[in-house]
Amino acid sequence: MIKLIIIFYPFILFAVLLILHVLLWRIKRPKKQIIFLFLIFIIIPIFIIFVSFYMFQIIRIDLISLEDVLLILLLYIGLSGVYIQTYPSMQTGSPSLLIINLIGRNKKPTDKVEIKRIIQKDNFIGDRLVDLETEGLIKYKKSDGSLTITKKGLILSDIFIYYRKFIGLKEGEG
Numbered sequence: 001m002i003k004l005i006i007i008f009y010p011f012i013l014f015a016v017l018l019i020l021h022v023l024l025w026r027i028k029r030p031k032k033q034i035i036f037l038f039l040i041f042i043i044i045p046i047f048i049i050f051v052s053f054y055m056f057q058i059i060r061i062d063l064i065s066l067e068d069v070l071l072i073l074l075l076y077i078g079l080s081g082v083y084i085q086t087y088p089s090m091q092t093g094s095p096s097l098l099i100i101n102l103i104g105r106n107k108k109p110t111d112k113v114e115i116k117r118i119i120q121k122d123n124f125i126g127d128r129l130v131d132l133e134t135e136g137l138i139k140y141k142k143s144d145g146s147l148t149i150t151k152k153g154l155i156l157s158d159i160f161i162y163y164r165k166f167i168g169l170k171e172g173e174g
Helices: 004-027 033-058 066-092 095-105 112-122 124-134 151-166
Strands: 138-141 146-149
Touching: 004 033, 004 066, 033 066, 095 112, 124 138, 146 151
Parallel strands: none
Antiparallel strands: 138 146
């Protein structure tokens, strides 16, 4: 039988850290947001979970076993991983969500020409290039206007390529 702490603890921890994340971003949004998200949602919680477990072991409180801790971590990292993966599209918006919002806000039907005009005006590509450069995933050379991928960007790109292959998506599909 699975213990309730294995289910509730990851959700409670995630909710607390989500509130912390929102508060910190309202005070001052960091320049390298993905790094801070990993710090807030992955590095610090893993440290807290293991330190708490070992402290309980030292003072001989048997609330949870090492197996329970690993199950808690599995669920928690799954929750946080999904959030971190979807954060960029939530933060900046996606064309699909913009289209739904535009159609939903209008009192009368909207045509494709108007939607294309609005999406082009919002300059999604330019904003994404700035984000990628800020995160250190690409480098922009002002002298000739060229873009190159960094080692960090290549690693992230490879992860997504292998993941897409693993789930059976061909390039350009999805």
